[in-house]
Structures are given as C-alpha cells and as structure tokens.
Amino acid sequence: MAQPLLELDNVSKAFGGLQCISHLDIDVKEGEIVSVIGPNGAGKTTLFNLITGMYRPDSGDIRLDGESIVGLAPNKITNRGVARTFQTLRLFLNMSVKENVMAATYGRTHASLFESILRLPRARREERESNEVAQEKLSFFGQRLMGYRWNQPAYSLSYANRRRLEIARATATKPRILLLDEPAAGMNPVETHEITELIAELRKQGGYTILVIEHDMHVVEGISDRVVALDHGVKIAEGTFEQVATDPRVVEAYLGTAETERK
Amino acid sequence: MSEQTPQPERSGPAIGADEWVARSGERARQRTGIVGRVQELYERVPKPAVFAFVVLLAVLVPLVTAQTDNDIYFLRVGTVALVFALLALGLNVAVGFAGLLDLGYIAYYGIGAYGYAFLSSDKFGIHWQAWLVLPLVVAVSALLGLLLALPSRRLVGDYLAIVTLFFGQIFYIIATQGYRISFLGLNEDLGFDRANWDLTGGPNGIANVDRLGVFGLEASSERAYFYITLTAVVVVFAVLTLANRSRTGRAWRALNDDTLAAQAMSMPVNWLKLLAVGVGAAVAALAGTINAALLQGAFPDDYNTQVLIIIYAMVILGGAGSLAGAVLGAFVVSVLMLEGLRPQTPIGDFTGNGRWVFYATILVVLVAAIRPWRRLAAILAGIVAFGVVVHAMVAVTTDRGTDGLLNMGPDEYSGGGPLGWLIRHWLALPAGTYELGSRNWFNFALVGLIALVLCLTVVKGWKRDALIVPTVWLAGFVWETRLAQETSGPTRFLLLGALLVGLMIARPQGLLGRPRVEIV
Numbered sequence: 103m104a105q106p107l108l109e110l111d112n113v114s115k116a117f118g119g120l121q122c123i124s125h126l127d128i129d130v131k132e133g134e135i136v137s138v139i140g141p142n143g144a145g146k147t148t149l150f151n152l153i154t155g156m157y158r159p160d161s162g163d164i165r166l167d168g169e170s171i172v173g174l175a176p177n178k179i180t181n182r183g184v185a186r187t188f189q190t191l192r193l194f195l196n197m198s199v200k201e202n203v204m205a206a207t208y209g210r211t212h213a214s215l216f217e218s219i220l221r222l223p224r225a226r227r228e229e230r231e232s233n234e235v236a237q238e239k240l241s242f243f244g245q246r247l248m249g250y251r252w253n254q255p256a257y258s259l260s261y262a263n264r265r266r267l268e269i270a271r272a273t274a275t276k277p278r279i280l281l282l283d284e285p286a287a288g289m290n291p292v293e294t295h296e297i298t299e300l301i302a303e304l305r306k307q308g309g310y311t312i313l314v315i316e317h318d319m320h321v322v323e324g325i326s327d328r329v330v331a332l333d334h335g336v337k338i339a340e341g342t343f344e345q346v347a348t349d350p351r352v353v354e355a356y357l358g359t360a361e362t363e364r365k
Numbered sequence: 366m367s368e369q370t371p372q373p374e375r376s377g378p379a380i381g382a383d384e385w386v387a388r389s390g391e392r393a394r395q396r397t398g399i400v401g402r403v404q405e406l407y408e409r410v411p412k413p414a415v416f417a418f419v420v421l422l423a424v425l426v427p428l429v430t431a432q433t434d435n436d437i438y439f440l441r442v443g444t445v446a447l448v449f450a451l452l453a454l455g456l457n458v459a460v461g462f463a464g465l466l467d468l469g470y471i472a473y474y475g476i477g478a479y480g481y482a483f484l485s486s487d488k489f490g491i492h493w494q495a496w497l498v499l500p501l502v503v504a505v506s507a508l509l510g511l512l513l514a515l516p517s518r519r520l521v522g523d524y525l526a527i528v529t530l531f532f533g534q535i536f537y538i539i540a541t542q543g544y545r546i547s548f549l550g551l552n553e554d555l556g557f558d559r560a561n562w563d564l565t566g567g568p569n570g571i572a573n574v575d576r577l578g579v580f581g582l583e584a585s586s587e588r589a590y591f592y593i594t595l596t597a598v599v600v601v602f603a604v605l606t607l608a609n610r611s612r613t614g615r616a617w618r619a620l621n622d623d624t625l626a627a628q629a630m631s632m633p634v635n636w637l638k639l640l641a642v643g644v645g646a647a648v649a650a651l652a653g654t655i656n657a658a659l660l661q662g663a664f665p666d667d668y669n670t671q672v673l674i675i676i677y678a679m680v681i682l683g684g685a686g687s688l689a690g691a692v693l694g695a696f697v698v699s700v701l702m703l704e705g706l707r708p709q710t711p712i713g714d715f716t717g718n719g720r721w722v723f724y725a726t727i728l729v730v731l732v733a734a735i736r737p738w739r740r741l742a743a744i745l746a747g748i749v750a751f752g753v754v755v756h757a758m759v760a761v762t763t764d765r766g767t768d769g770l771l772n773m774g775p776d777e778y779s780g781g782g783p784l785g786w787l788i789r790h791w792l793a794l795p796a797g798t799y800e801l802g803s804r805n806w807f808n809f810a811l812v813g814l815i816a817l818v819l820c821l822t823v824v825k826g827w828k829r830d831a832l833i834v835p836t837v838w839l840a841g842f843v844w845e846t847r848l849a850q851e852t853s854g855p856t857r858f859l860l861l862g863a864l865l866v867g868l869m870i871a872r873p874q875g876l877l878g879r880p881r882v883e884i885v
Contacts, residue, residue, distance in 0.1 A: 154629055156625070156629070175628070175633070176628045176629050177628050177629075177630075177631050177632055177633045177634070180629060180630065180631040181631055185629075185630075186629055188626065188629075192623045192625065192626035192629075193622075193623070193626070194618065194619045194622040194623060194626065194627070195622055195623075195882050195883075196618070196621075196622050196879075196881050196882060197615070197618055197619065197622065201615055201618075202619075204612075204615055205612075205615040205616060205618075205619040205627070205630060205632070206630040206631060207612070207631075208612055208615070208616050208630070208631050208632045209630075209631025209632070210631070211612050213611070213612065215608060215611065215613045215640065215644070218607065218608065218610075218611030218612065218613060218614075219604050219607045219608055219611070221607070225611065228612065229611070229612070232612065255882070257882040271630060272630070274630075275630055275631045
C-alpha cells in the first residue's frame, strides 16, 4: 500500500477539561478529496488547527509524507506543503487582491531585505515570479478576481469573492495538500454549486490533495472520495458518502435518538 | 486565461461580477469640481517626479536664505525638522508597516546619539572619524533592536507597548543616572579609578561632541548639516520605499492585518517583527548620530518619552503606513506647530507665527471636516457675523470694552496691522487686556471654551453647526487674551495636543494615510 500523504496517528487534544479531539486516526492519500463532517463543536476546525501547527497535539503524531510535523511552527508546516483557508475569513484586508496572493509566496522566495532594496538579480527574478503566480492563481477564478479588481483592496470584495481569494492565496504557497474550512459557508445556491465544481477542478488542474470541512451535504456528496464523520472529537464513521450518510451513529450525532428524546 | 476558467456558462446576472457596483466605493471617494480636477491632475504625475520635485525644493532652501542670524535660525528649524522626518520614517516601519506599537523606539535614537558621543568626543578621549562611527553605531543599534525585540516578539498590542515602554524608560534612566555607575561596589578592584564610574554624564549629558567629518573635511556650517540630514532622509525614504514593495514589506503589512493568517501563509512572523524593529532602530540611530553632531552634544532630555510621543504624533498625523505622510507629519508638527507656536525665536525675535498657526489650523479643520461647501460657507459667515454683532453690542453697552490691543511681543501691545485690525473688530477685547489683574478674569473664558467644546461632541446636526460659531469666536478670544502670552513651556504642548486632536477628528486616517478596515 502506498504511503498516505497525510497521516494522523492517535492524535488527542484537550482544552482544560474539554476533550476536543481524542485518539483520532485519519489517513489522506495523495490526490484524494476527503470531507470532514460533523455537528457544531465536533472538533473539525481544531483538527485543522492541529494539522497546520496552530495547536500542538497533547499526544499522538501527525506525519506528512512519513515525516512528523508535530511541533513545527505553522509557517514551516506551510513550507512543507500544507495550506489552509479559514472558516472565518482571514484575508489581509488592507492589501490589494494581487498583494494578498503575492504575500503568500513568501515561503517560496528567498531574497533578503538587503537584496530587495538593492534590486539584485535574485530579488528581481523572484518578484517577477511572485507576480506571475498571483496572476495564475487569480485567473483560476475567471475574471472575478482579475482586471480592475487586481489592485482593489481586499476589503472591497464581496463575501463570495473573499472566499475565492482565500483559496487563491492558499494555493500560492505551493501546497501539496489543501485544507479548506467550510468553503461554501455563506454562499448562495449558485455559488455553492460553483464551489463544488471548483474543488474538483482544483484537484484536476493543481494536483492538490484536498481535505475539506463542509456542512452542505450536496457539496460533500458531490466532491468527496471519502468522508470522515466526527462527533465530540471522536471519529464515528468513515467511508464513501453513502456509507457515512446512512451510518446510524452519524444520524444519531446529527439528529439525536428517539430514546434520548423520550428522556 | 479563459481556457482554464472553470465556471460553467450560465444565463442571468453573474454574481459578484458587476464592475459598476464593485467600484461604487471608489466613486464615492472621488471628488468632483475643482478639487477633483486638481486631484486627478496630481494623480497623473508619476510619483518619482513628485519626489524629485520635493527634494529639489528642499535643496534650494539653504541657497535662498542669506546668512543673517534669523536665516540661520530658519535653517536650523529645517534641519531639526529633517531629523524628525528621519525619526518618523524609522518609526513608520514598526508602527505603520508591521503594526507593532513599539514605545521603546526613543531608546534607539538615544543610543545613536550617545554612541556617537562616546566615540567622538573628549568624554573618553576617543575621536573616531564619522565614516567609521556611523556604520558601527547604526549596526549596534539595529542589533540591539533585534535583541530587545526578542523577549517581546510574542506580544501584541497593549502588552508589547508596556514592555517596550519599559525598555525606553530604562534607557532614559541609564542616561540620567549613568554618571555614578557602581559595579557592585568593586570599581577600584576592577581597575576603574573612582567609586562611581561616569558613563553618560548624567543630567548634564556629554558636551563638546565632534562635528561630522570625513577625511579631514569637517561639516561646521548650518548649510552643511541641512544637506547631510536631507541626504539621509532621501536615502532612507528610497530604501524604505523599496523595502515596502519587496516580499518583506508585503509580509510586514500582512502580519499587520492578520498575524495568524500571515503565519499560516508561510511567513515567519516572529522574525519579521524583529526585522521591523531592527530596521527602525537603525534609522533612529542614524538620526541620533546626526542630532548629536548637530547639537555637538548628547543630552538625556532629547531622548525622553515626550519626544517619543511627538514622533508618534508625526507618524499618526501623516498617516501610519505612508512614508510621504511620515515626512509631511514631521514637517507639520515640528515646523508649523512646535516652532510656529513659539512666541520668540532663540535669538530673541518675537514671532507672530503662533497667531497664524492657530487661526489657520481652525480654518483647515473646518474646511476639511464640513461638507458640503454651502454649509461651510454658512458657518464661516456666521462666525464673522457673530463677532461683528458681539463687538457692536459690547461697544454700545460698555465704556472701553473694545479698546483692547493685541499682544505683539513680550512687552509690546499694539494694533497689529491689518490682520490686527480685523481681529480687534471681530473679537471684543476690553481695554487693558494684558494688565495683571484682568488676566484672572479671562480664565472664565477658557472654562467656557472647554464647556463649549465638550458640548460640541454631544450635539448633532444643525445644533452642532450653530454651536461651532460661538466656539470658534471664544477660541479666538481665549487665544488673544491668554494663550498668545503663554505659548512657551507646557501651554505650547497643550495647544499642540488640541490642534492635533482637531486635525485627527477632521481626518482620522492622517493627512496622507489610507483609511484602514479592521473587520468587515
């Protein structure tokens, strides 16, 4: 069996007395699209924060391509090929659309401040490359983030465009695995449909492995190779969408059981 | 580009793709009329051309001034303003770009000055050449900036401010108390000749510091220092502009907007913070070196918290994050306000500049804050009419209620020329305005003015417009009867504060700053 690209091995994380993630094992293979679902408070975003190094797991190991990434700073983990978007959008609001994407190429470029000021060849070349990356990543969304929007500040974008810009920014870090935190949240049905196609397109064009948190079951059904269901930090089901959607424990987690209601 | 567009063809309005709607914000900001046309013309001029033009103007300043005492004072004001411009540029890196509230900045300015004084004065008998001292002091200061920022790199906002303020205060205490340093009482055993070792000269500072010199050439004239400082400002401005456009500059601005996201997007935020503080420290040390050579001494009170706050005022007034704004802010605060409000020049000439600064600032604030122009015109007309009516009423009802003169100098009270005539017929200055007994009575006017300003912050709409009229009049009255006499010392700084508050209310983003959005 091929080695999984991302591997969570018996990972636990607690905040005080609250066990957010307990003994979680997840494998994501290269090129796969895996959805993480679960009711509010199930620990989905905490899972992302653990993978990207924002939190350090209490126990267990997280491996990227067989190498442990536990304890690395978030920017180091991103440099190794893990990029994420945020559920609560976290763009650089006062920078232009282009600069948002160019800023994310920091980890791929190496010119020192000294070289940049003197405009030495390496700084000039990297600047040109960053500009090309921004152009490439933004044109992925057609004209929506191009043209006159190019130099507009990010705060002038609509909600849906901000979500798109977050994805463009994440892909500019040259990731191998993309973590999308509720990419369709707050979108209307047309835009949600578009996001579904977009995620598939991301894999096809960029070759990214994608781990996505999503509440919209149509999106989950449309994109996922595999679905992982969490509840109270425990993996309660894993498999294809049909398997997970019909799993009694998943139904119970979302809807509760008849017995519970009677109590 | 269009081949890889993934979105399917769809009829109906495309969401988020309407250019007219998306540009509504830009249109709202655009001015119409003459102001708009001038703005449009200005925006068409390439930025380097504007930069070159301003530099050229600055280069011409010493050439058009003759070498009279008053001109030398004038030139010194310019040099001091340039030193402040340098400081504002440096502070802008940490505060404007990276968004770090660094209150220890003043220490690096002081380290530059004292470092130069240690290595180029009789204090320790060392007289190194400037070309050797300058890079050394700048490098040491930058390194110290990195080191001091190291323990506070994880702090943000208020916490960072508290810790860095502590660093700044430590420097000031070392500077003022450093004339009796005792190494655990072991001075003599360690080979120092006295029980209290003198490092900084304490409150007296270090005097007789060498002038800047290169290979035997020594800069001794005011002109030379003006040009040296101007060169430093131009170089630092260019360097910081290029830095701002580089990947590092983008990363600074990114972590200013959202540190967590910046880190998730591969930026090493802790290192970037250290770098921002370090670059700022280098610029501050350069300014300190120039200042020590200019004053031929290093004195602790030039490097205290009060000076720090003034530099902050410059950066914030100019617009944090804008380099041109930092320079403009430095000039407005140091030339127009600090020097302009001075009642006397150091060589003893009385200047009536304070009066101009005061009325001009009020006018600028009104023009900037009140829209549309019809409302502004009505308020200005109201202010004039109010004064004339009050003047007439006082003239009729009292005996010598409008016979007052203007304060034109330490012991001179006169009509004050055409402007004075206007002011005397607008305000109702009673005879004997400046006699000792009457001045206590005018305190009530000051209290009344404060009450009116407080009321202004509460009321809205036409009531506010109406209230502006007597407030401005009373402000003029208070200025002529009390403040024109007292614009030395603390009163000058109080006035500076009041004028800054007025300007910031009129333009919260600063003179050249762009409005920032925090959370939408």
